[in-house]
Amino acid sequence: MVKRFEARQSAADVCVGGRSDMSLEGLRRTFREHVFYTQGRFPMGASRNDLYMALAYTVRDQLLHRWIRTVEQLGREDIKIVSYLSAEFLLGPHLENNLINLGLYEDVRRTAEEEGLDIQVLFDQEEEPGLGNGGLGRLAACYLDSLATLEIPAMGYGIRYEFGIFDQEIRDGWQVEHTDQWLRLGNPWEIARPEITYHVNFGGRTEPYEDEQGRYRVRWIPYRTVKGVAYDTPILGYRVNTCNLLRLWKAEAVESFEFEAFNVGDYYGAVDQKIYSENITKVLYPNDEPIQGKQLRLEQQYFFVSCSLQDMVRIYKLLGGDLSRFSSHFAIQLNDTHPAIGVAELMRLLVDENGMDWEPAWEVTCNTFGYTNHTLLPEALEKWPVDLFAGLFPRHMEIIYEINRRFLDEVRNRFPGDEDRVARMSLIDESGERYVRMAHLACVGSHAVNGVAELHTRLLKEEVLRDFYEMMPEKFNNKTNGVTPRRFVVLSNPGLSRLITGKIGETWVSRPEELRRLEKFVDDPAFREEWRRVKLENKKNLARLIRERTGIEVDPSSMFDIQVKRLHEYKRQHLNVLHIIALYNRIKQDPAYDVCPRTFIFGGKAAPGYFMAKRIIKLINSVADVVNHDSDVNGRLKVVFFPDFNVKNAKFIYPAADLSEQISTAGKEASGTGNMKFSMNGALTIGTLDGANVEIREEVGAENFFLFGLTAEDVTSLQKNGYQPMEYYRSNPELQAVIERISSGYFSNGDQELFSPLVDSLLFHDTFMLLADFGAYMDAQRQVEEAYRDQERWTRMSILNVARMGKFSSDRAIREYCKDIWKVEPVPVTLE
Ligand code: B1N
Numbered sequence: 001m002v003k004r005f006e007a008r009q010s011a012a013d014v015c016v017g018g019r020s021d022m023s024l025e026g027l028r029r030t031f032r033e034h035v036f037y038t039q040g041r042f043p044m045g046a047s048r049n050d051l052y053m054a055l056a057y058t059v060r061d062q063l064l065h066r067w068i069r070t071v072e073q074l075g076r077e078d079i080k081i082v083s084y085l086s087a088e089f090l091l092g093p094h095l096e097n098n099l100i101n102l103g104l105y106e107d108v109r110r111t112a113e114e115e116g117l118d119i120q121v122l123f124d125q126e127e128e129p130g131l132g133n134g135g136l137g138r139l140a141a142c143y144l145d146s147l148a149t150l151e152i153p154a155m156g157y158g159i160r161y162e163f164g165i166f167d168q169e170i171r172d173g174w175q176v177e178h179t180d181q182w183l184r185l186g187n188p189w190e191i192a193r194p195e196i197t198y199h200v201n202f203g204g205r206t207e208p209y210e211d212e213q214g215r216y217r218v219r220w221i222p223y224r225t226v227k228g229v230a231y232d233t234p235i236l237g238y239r240v241n242t243c244n245l246l247r248l249w250k251a252e253a254v255e256s257f258e259f260e261a262f263n264v265g266d267y268y269g270a271v272d273q274k275i276y277s278e279n280i281t282k283v284l285y286p287n288d289e290p291i292q293g294k295q296l297r298l299e300q301q302y303f304f305v306s307c308s309l310q311d312m313v314r315i316y317k318l319l320g321g322d323l324s325r326f327s328s329h330f331a332i333q334l335n336d337t338h339p340a341i342g343v344a345e346l347m348r349l350l351v352d353e354n355g356m357d358w359e360p361a362w363e364v365t366c367n368t369f370g371y372t373n374h375t376l377l378p379e380a381l382e383k384w385p386v387d388l389f390a391g392l393f394p395r396h397m398e399i400i401y402e403i404n405r406r407f408l409d410e411v412r413n414r415f416p417g418d419e420d421r422v423a424r425m426s427l428i429d430e431s432g433e434r435y436v437r438m439a440h441l442a443c444v445g446s447h448a449v450n451g452v453a454e455l456h457t458r459l460l461k462e463e464v465l466r467d468f469y470e471m472m473p474e475k476f477n478n479k480t481n482g483v484t485p486r487r488f489v490v491l492s493n494p495g496l497s498r499l500i501t502g503k504i505g506e507t508w509v510s511r512p513e514e515l516r517r518l519e520k521f522v523d524d525p526a527f528r529e530e531w532r533r534v535k536l537e538n539k540k541n542l543a544r545l546i547r548e549r550t551g552i553e554v555d556p557s558s559m560f561d562i563q564v565k566r567l568h569e570y571k572r573q574h575l576n577v578l579h580i581i582a583l584y585n586r587i588k589q590d591p592a593y594d595v596c597p598r599t600f601i602f603g604g605k606a607a608p609g610y611f612m613a614k615r616i617i618k619l620i621n622s623v624a625d626v627v628n629h630d631s632d633v634n635g636r637l638k639v640v641f642f643p644d645f646n647v648k649n650a651k652f653i654y655p656a657a658d659l660s661e662q663i664s665t666a667g668k669e670a671s672g673t674g675n676m677k678f679s680m681n682g683a684l685t686i687g688t689l690d691g692a693n694v695e696i697r698e699e700v701g702a703e704n705f706f707l708f709g710l711t712a713e714d715v716t717s718l719q720k721n722g723y724q725p726m727e728y729y730r731s732n733p734e735l736q737a738v739i740e741r742i743s744s745g746y747f748s749n750g751d752q753e754l755f756s757p758l759v760d761s762l763l764f765h766d767t768f769m770l771l772a773d774f775g776a777y778m779d780a781q782r783q784v785e786e787a788y789r790d791q792e793r794w795t796r797m798s799i800l801n802v803a804r805m806g807k808f809s810s811d812r813a814i815r816e817y818c819k820d821i822w823k824v825e826p827v828p829v830t831l832e
Pocket residue numbers: 133135136139287288289290291336374375452481669670671672673691
């Protein structure tokens with residue numbers, strides 16, 4: 001495969017006047033030099049990984065000049081910087097994305113080809129940094145892409161987990177987790193900054209003292225100190241010079257501890273200390289709901305927030321800034337409550353460490369922070385036991401009590417005599433064991449609070465944060481999520497991108513509103529034909545990958561009906577399964593039943609401790625085993641569980657979908673972003689009125705969307721009136737037959753126990769109302785089938801979906817954040 005080539009010339013002529021040489025010859029030379037000088041290989045001995053690394057460094061060289069110029073900007077006193085604080089950044093592979101944003105993709109592909117290299121093979125080598133669980137982490141990554149593309153000076157701050165989200169294997173139908181050793185072969189995209197470090201303290205006690213001016217002050221005498229080291233990754237915008245920086249923190253032991261230990265001869269104590277310190281950034285918690293009460297998780301949160309805030313204060317002081325104006329230089333966004341302890345930490349830095357008085361410090365803090373909420377599930381709202389919190393952060397606990405005392409005074413002022421309200425709004429939950437309520441801290445300490453879709457924001461105002469909305473309505477606003485069309489269309493779907501660009505030019509990539517211009521081709525038969533050809537090609541690619549990864553043969557001319565997302569009962573992958581079994585039953589009853597050939601594809605990870613979610617994976621695979629091998633079905637239905645769904649293989653999945661399953665119980669999915677990725681790639685959606693589905697349907701038109709199911713209001717009122725799943729069960733024979741298939745052991749070699757937890761949960765609780773929605777879902781699926789049988793109609797709907805999805809670009813979302821919350825403007829970067 002690899003034609004060998006020679007390394008020649010020195011590194012000196014790679015850089016021309018501080019600018020890297022972007023000519024093809026220059027790229028080729030740089031690449032060869034990285035094989036030799038960076039990887040230490042003669043071309044003959046270079047492995048695929050060596051070649052990938054050399055190409056990655058070649059591309060990184062192209063970023064550096066832009067990066068350094070952008071970082072210089074960050075040091076300008078007259079500009080405001082967005083600082084996006086997130087415990088998760090689910091970036092996905094860098095190489096291909098950077099090539100696209102640089103505009104070098106074609107050149108490099110061709111050059112590689114001339115060298116005898118298949119660039120796809122090199123792309124395959126890249127380990128993706130899976131530093132997130134799902135939507136929330138991926139949203140942060142899309143926002144970094146858009147911030148850079150819109151030329152907004154910005155930093156992402158987070159955690160450099162040594163192990164990201166686990167790799168998923170499916171063994172005997174069950175999920176098996178493997179640690180994600182993404183750093184094993186090195187990471188060419190990061191630059192370690194060992195000189196940028198901060199100390200982060202834990203535990204101990206506080207002590208009052210008088211400062212030189214005789215003022216009452218408090219100092220924190222910690223029990224333990226850990227060092228945070230910065231690792232920077234460049235984030236280049238699309239076809240601009242702005243190259244922002246993602247700064248991730250790694251925990252290390254503080255040297256002095258070791259020296260002390262050596263002095264008293266306690267070598268093993270020192271080693272313990274080192275290992276203990278490094279634990280903090282060892283592993284990402286694989287839950288996409290908070291884990292109650294895990295000390296290490298709280299330590300992770302404080303660790304990265306403290307490093308990040310100290311970094312901002314240092315940068316600001318370097319500029320000679322006066323801390324009372326800190327909020328004119330930094331706008332800090334809290335990505336959910338995971339970094340919400342930042343409110344107390346900034347107060348501590350301003351008051352304790354920089355001698356500010358409480359009131360001005362509080363004003364700075366509130367003006368600096370914005371808070372994005374990502375969930376309505378009450379059990380998912382983060383709270384920390386007061387004992388745990390106070391033990392780790394005695395000073396922050398005091399600060400939070402003081403914030404709370406002042407805040408509750410205001411509440412009492414506004415609502416005299418309403419002590420119930422005071423208890424509801426308190427930063428401390430005192431209804432039983434005492435907890436610190438992180439969402440309340442984030443609300444009180446921010447000037448802006450937003451939800452991530454219109455419905456979600458409305459429900460926040462009406463329910464979860466209702467008291468806060470009543471008291472400070474001006475803080476609340478909506479920012480409907482978006483996704484980057486660079487990764488999720490240009491990179492993932494080159495065929496479709498070429499087709500679109502051929503018709504309307506390439507400006508849609510940064511202005512996807514322009515996709516509307518496709519509408520005038522919707523009735524053009526040749527265009528429709530091309531549209532179908534592209535989709536078929538994408539389906540063939542996915543079919544190939546499915547065969548490789550699962551051994552299952554699927555028919556690319558069948559409808560690809562796909563649900564990929566984290567496994568969660570509220571997302572209702574099992575509702576999808578009920579539909580599959582219903583179709584299967586119809587075939588079993590009448591093998592001549594005219595079923596529309598479909599391939600049902602599932603993908604997604606279950607939290608390792610989530611019993612029901614893991615059982616749903618097993619159910620999907622068990623149903624697959626039966627359906628895929630039944631001669632009555634005769635290949636007309638296929639069921640696939642695609643293992644290890646992640647950003648890297650998502651690229652093959654979204655573009656291949658005909659139908660996108662967005663079937664969560666209304667009111668439970670805050671927004672969803674997969675829904676957007678599918679529709680932008682020409683899939684039609686079957687979905688409930690939940691999260692951003694509502695707005696997608698508004699944009700693409702009700703006639704181009706398969707709607708079904710209860711509304712959020714229906715769900716609430718059903719719940720209030722005592723929902724009885726059994727009633728739906730009794731009145732629907734098809735549903736009964738489906739449930740009977742499962743509970744009889746038909747899919748589990750006669751084992752009636754295996755799926756009884758699932759069945760019992762549906763029949764006797766059904767928290768997420770699958771049975772109530774089953775009938776409507778079946779009807780909507782019937783309409784899907786009808787539409788799909790008319791390929792001209794389907795293509796028309798598909799084109800209109802793509803043409804009308806412009807709103808869901810993360811560029812639009814980021815523009816809104818910039819204008820309404822951060823008050824920042826673009827600052828173009830020049831290279832001279
Ligand atoms: O955030 C996404 C939304 O599109 C999804 O609807 C929402 O479910 C998701 C704790 C979370 N909400 N909360 C989390 C993740 C990790 C964790 O430890 C909670 N993820 C979401 C983007 O807005």
